[in-house]
Amino acid sequence: MNNIMNIDGFKAIITYDNEIEMFRGEFINLNGGADFYANDVKELRKEGQKSLQTYLDVCKEKGINPKKEYSGKLPLRISPELHSQLVEASLRQGISINQIVQNSLKETLI
Incomplete structure (x- = not known):
């Protein structure tokens, strides 16, 4: 199970990467990718804020809506x-x- 961290109103999935022995955060519901790494939770939050701000700055510069919009339609295959x-x-x-x-x-x- 993954954990979710809320950073400035944006949610990020938090996992632990055994290979590099660090926590990894990845923002969800964005129009692009924004991830961040740290050794502890306090640093992870700081790195997340930096990553998010960089992402938001780029979106503003390019005129892109940072949040992904969903149609409400969900194709579903069942038996x-x-x-x-x-x-x-x-x-x-x-x-x-x-x-x-x-x-x-x-x-x-x-």
């Missing part, structure tokens, strides 16, 4: 059996398959 079960559940509950999937995802993410 025919599960699809059949979803149709039955949808009819039984009187709601759309989309609503069943949304409800399940919300429940999982809580």
Whole structure:
């Protein structure tokens, strides 16, 4: 399981890289890549702030929106059996398959 660090309103996934024996952070939900490394959490936060600021400066300079925007559409492949079960559940509950999937995802993410 990875941890998430919030830096100035942006979230970064934090992992430990055994090969270089350092913590690694990588910002998520950006239109580009921004990562950072450090030996301890305090330094990791500092390096994250530097990396983020550099990224935001470049985006501003190039007129790019720094945050990735999502369409809300999620292509999903499932087995025919599960699809059949979803149709039955949808009819039984009187709601759309989309609503069943949304409800399940919300429940999982809580």
